[in-house]
Structure formats: structure tokens, C-alpha cells
Amino acid sequence: MTDLELLEEAKKARKMAYVPYSKYKVGAALMTKSGKVIHGCNIENAAYTPCNCAERTAFFKAVSEGIYDFCKIAVVGGFEEADIDALCTPCGVCRQVMQEFCNSKEFEIIMYDGAKVKTMKLEELLPFGFGPDNLK
Numbered sequence: 391m392t393d394l395e396l397l398e399e400a401k402k403a404r405k406m407a408y409v410p411y412s413k414y415k416v417g418a419a420l421m422t423k424s425g426k427v428i429h430g431c432n433i434e435n436a437a438y439t440p441c442n443c444a445e446r447t448a449f450f451k452a453v454s455e456g457i458y459d460f461c462k463i464a465v466v467g468g469f470e471e472a473d474i475d476a477l478c479t480p481c482g483v484c485r486q487v488m489q490e491f492c493n494s495k496e497f498e499i500i501m502y503d504g505a506k507v508k509t510m511k512l513e514e515l516l517p518f519g520f521g522p523d524n525l526k
């Protein structure tokens with residue numbers, strides 16, 4: 391699957407976003423090394439703190455099913471009524487979750503601003519990250 395196709399999967403995932411508070415819908419499509427795609431959307435909460443980002447929804451869905459061989463993730467975000475108009479970069483918490491399960495030199499984050507695709511390695515988004523290797 392190409393990066394553009396994975397972005398299309400993220401757009402499909404975005405349709406499920408539960409965002410009564412921010413109205414900002416995010417979709418993620420997480421791909422494994424064997425080509426399986428796991429969708430995630432952001433899920434908000436009246437108490438705000440329990441809000442879950444689209445990226446973490448995808449990761450936790452996968453891990454809860456025993457899937458760990460992650461290859462890349464596509465992320466798209468934008469306000470409910472608008473299209474995807476600006477780059478939606480993963481928040482710090484989601485970057486940390488990626489660090490837990492992915493090789494930061496290899497794992498790619500694919501983003502889209504409505505016109506251009508931007509692909510970054512996790513290592514670029516989270517330099518000097520603290521992860522499982524630090525506790526070995």
C-alpha cells in the first residue's frame with residue numbers, strides 16, 4: 391500500500407471521530423510490516439482528561455489484539471466541517487507511545503496538509519526519546 395493510499399485509510403478512520411468538544415476530527419491508519427491496516431479516531435470526553443488521540447486509539451486497538459509489527463502510520467486532522475487544511479502532527483503523548491512499540495529510526499509518520507504529503511521518522515519527531523531500551 392502506498393503512503394497516499396494509507397492517507398485515504400486515515401481519512402476513512404477520521405469519519406468515526408467522536409469530538410463534541412473540540413470539533414477537531416482526527417483519523418489514523420496504522421500499518422503493520424505484513425500490510426495490515428488498523429484504523430483509529432480521536433475520542434473525547436466531557437471530563438476532557440480522558441480524551442484519546444486517533445494515533446493512540448489505533449496503537450491500543452492493535453496491541454490489544456496482539457499486533458506489534460508496526461511499519462508506519464498516516465494521520466489526518468481538521469475541523470468537523472472543514473477539510474484537512476493543515477498538518478496534524480502527533481502530540482507528545484502519542485510520540486511517546488510510538489517510542490514504546492516502534493523502532494524510531496525506521497517507523498514513519500505520514501501527514502497531509504491538504505496539498506502536500508510530509509513523511510517523518512519517529513526519531514525526527516521525538517529526538518533523544520526515552521524508551522524500553524533505557525530500562526534494559
Ligand SMILES: O=c1ccn([C@H]2C[C@H](O)[C@@H](CO)O2)c(=O)[nH]1
Pocket residue numbers: 409412414415416431432433434441442443444445465467478479480481
Ligand atoms: O495528533 C493529534 C492531535 C490532536 N488530536 C485530538 C485530540 C483532541 O480530541 C483533538 C484536539 O486536540 O484532536 C489527535 O487525535 N491527534
Ligand SMILES: [Zn+2]
Pocket residue numbers: 443444445446480481482483484485
Ligand atoms: Zn496524541
